[in-house]
Amino acid sequence: MNLSSFKILAVLSLFVVCISLTAQNKQYSFNKDKSELSLIVEKERTKLTVASIQDKKRGLPLREAKLYALDILTDTVGVWSVLPTKQNVWKLTFTVPEAKGFKIGFDDFYLPEGSLLYVYSKENLKNAVVYKHEDNPHGGAYSIENLKGDNVTLEYVAPEGVAKPRLHVADIGYKYLDEQNNPISGFDNASNSCMVNINCPEGSFWQNQKKGVLQLRVKKWNSTYLCSGTLINNTNEDKTPYVLTAYHCFENMSLEEISQAEFFFEYETPDCEVMNRPTYKYHKGAQALVLNPIEDGSDGALLKLSENIPDDWDVYYNGWDRGNEGKNITSGAIIHHPLGDVKKITLFNTPLTSDKWDKGNPDGSYWVTTYSLGATEGGSSGAPIFNQNGLVVGTLTGGDSDCATPTLLDFYGKFWYHFDQSPDTDLHMSKYLDSNNTGATRLKGLSALDDDTPDPTQQPDIIAYIENEMLNVSTKDVIKKIRIADLFGRNIYTYTAEYELQKHQIPVSAWRPGVYVLSVEMAGRSTKSVKIIK
Numbered sequence: 001m002n003l004s005s006f007k008i009l010a011v012l013s014l015f016v017v018c019i020s021l022t023a024q025n026k027q028y029s030f031n032k033d034k035s036e037l038s039l040i041v042e043k044e045r046t047k048l049t050v051a052s053i054q055d056k057k058r059g060l061p062l063r064e065a066k067l068y069a070l071d072i073l074t075d076t077v078g079v080w081s082v083l084p085t086k087q088n089v090w091k092l093t094f095t096v097p098e099a100k101g102f103k104i105g106f107d108d109f110y111l112p113e114g115s116l117l118y119v120y121s122k123e124n125l126k127n128a129v130v131y132k133h134e135d136n137p138h139g140g141a142y143s144i145e146n147l148k149g150d151n152v153t154l155e156y157v158a159p160e161g162v163a164k165p166r167l168h169v170a171d172i173g174y175k176y177l178d179e180q181n182n183p184i185s186g187f188d189n190a191s192n193s194c195m196v197n198i199n200c201p202e203g204s205f206w207q208n209q210k211k212g213v214l215q216l217r218v219k220k221w222n223s224t225y226l227c228s229g230t231l232i233n234n235t236n237e238d239k240t241p242y243v244l245t246a247y248h249c250f251e252n253m254s255l256e257e258i259s260q261a262e263f264f265f266e267y268e269t270p271d272c273e274v275m276n277r278p279t280y281k282y283h284k285g286a287q288a289l290v291l292n293p294i295e296d297g298s299d300g301a302l303l304k305l306s307e308n309i310p311d312d313w314d315v316y317y318n319g320w321d322r323g324n325e326g327k328n329i330t331s332g333a334i335i336h337h338p339l340g341d342v343k344k345i346t347l348f349n350t351p352l353t354s355d356k357w358d359k360g361n362p363d364g365s366y367w368v369t370t371y372s373l374g375a376t377e378g379g380s381s382g383a384p385i386f387n388q389n390g391l392v393v394g395t396l397t398g399g400d401s402d403c404a405t406p407t408l409l410d411f412y413g414k415f416w417y418h419f420d421q422s423p424d425t426d427l428h429m430s431k432y433l434d435s436n437n438t439g440a441t442r443l444k445g446l447s448a449l450d451d452d453t454p455d456p457t458q459q460p461d462i463i464a465y466i467e468n469e470m471l472n473v474s475t476k477d478v479i480k481k482i483r484i485a486d487l488f489g490r491n492i493y494t495y496t497a498e499y500e501l502q503k504h505q506i507p508v509s510a511w512r513p514g515v516y517v518l519s520v521e522m523a524g525r526s527t528k529s530v531k532i533i534k
Contacts, residue, residue, distance in 0.1 A: 061225035062378035065173030101175035110139030115158035141284035185340030200272035211316035228383035241305035245382030300418035319445035336383030346374035
């Protein structure tokens with residue numbers, strides 16, 4: 001055999017090996033007409049033990065899903081047909097063996113105006129989720145979330161003459177399961193039994209702040225991880241899309257990997273009760289500006305989204321307070337996405353204390369608290385903690401609080417330290433959040449839709465309304481005593497709280513129509529009164 005023949009044989013052999021390796025690495029298969037894609041699942045890698053789930057307690061992001069790469073252009077797969085109405089229909093089914101939940105990620109997701117994409121499972125055709133052009137009007141990256149069970153069908157319907165969609169499927173995220181075979185993360189998670197939806201009465205005082213809170217997802221080691229965070233205002237008040245969260249959400253990640261982070265806005269249920277799956281607004285891409293480490297810092301991260309937030313998104317750039325006196329923070333709230341669920345609110349009503357996360361941290365770089373309502377979980381990491389004036393004072397690192405042990409301690413990296421306390425000035429968030437060196441120690445929030453948003457300190461102390469013959473009372477601080485009188489000063493109702501609460505219901509079916517005066521004595525505040533009309 002001459003040298004040329006040997007070279008040709010070697011190249012052919014290498015080519016065959018490459019084809020073989022590619023085939024072995026392929027993570028899906030199609031049926032004959034390519035109307036159905038079946039994922040090839042490594043079942044032994046989809047379950048996590050109890051010990052591996054407790055990432056939140058160790059200051060780690062919540063492990064959400066194992067990623068299976070697809071890289072499929074849907075104009076080459078699926079089946080097209082024409083309805084009698086001359087509408088064009090394209091359909092592709094994904095089968096994900098033994099899955100309890102999953103998501104589909106897209107590198108490009110564009111639906112032409114006038115078209116619809118129906119997303120449904122074989123078992124639940126009637127309850128399809130419908131996507132429109134407006135859900136991702138400029139195309140680009142997108143994600144279809146909250147898919148239940150082991151299959152889903154994408155069905156595109158468009159009038160005659162409308163262009164084909166652009167759907168480039170990047171991957172499928174197979175939700176990790178616990179030892180009881182339930183998804184660890186996702187919508188309406190049973191482990192969040194003690195959590196309160198942000199749009200329940202307890203969240204009445206935090207409706208501006210909630211609009212800044214977001215869920216974020218990162219990809220590393222072929223898995224996805226979840227955290228919480230918030231848009232944060234700067235002293236220029238120019239709506240720069242800065243995001244404040246925890247450093248540990250990005251630990252051991254490259255700047256390039258961080259740049260691919262995904263962000264979910266308005267991921268919440270519109271009412272107090274959990275009903276239908278929520279919608280959301282989606283953004284992919286960010287630049288890491290400050291990464292203040294967890295080991296010897298305050299576990300803070302400041303990112304800047306890769307693009308400005310669209311003008312019609314109703315978001316809120318939360319204000320901040322960089323004070324370091326825990327005794328001045330007497331109560332407040334945490335707004336977060338525990339276990340990847342919809343937005344929840346947790347409350348505290350005792351002053352914060354100072355400590356450190358571990359022995360390597362600077363003294364007093366963390367706030368420590370317990371809660372009067374709710375708890376936190378994996379996926380809550382990075383969530384903002386607000387003081388009684390609605391201003392961010394820290395970001396969640398971790399702790400032992402959850403619905404099974406809600407009274408145990410949680411630790412928050414101090415915004416005071418994030419701002420300008422690190423010995424390394426490159427880790428000071430002040431150069432972005434106060435770029436003109438105004439020296440501001442606190443800053444109110446900013447609405448994307450209304451530059452005249454009131455200062456959070458002007459939030460009402462009492463919200464009261466009558467619904468279904470019940471008077472609903474929500475307060476900014478803990479209720480000590482309630483008194484209701486008519487306009488003649490005659491007392492018709494008195495209530496003294498026996499335990500800490502910030503809401504109360506009173507039957508009013510026996511009341512005559514008229515005007516009444518509701519007076520509430522609250523801890524840490526003088527008695528406040530409002531008029532009630534029945």
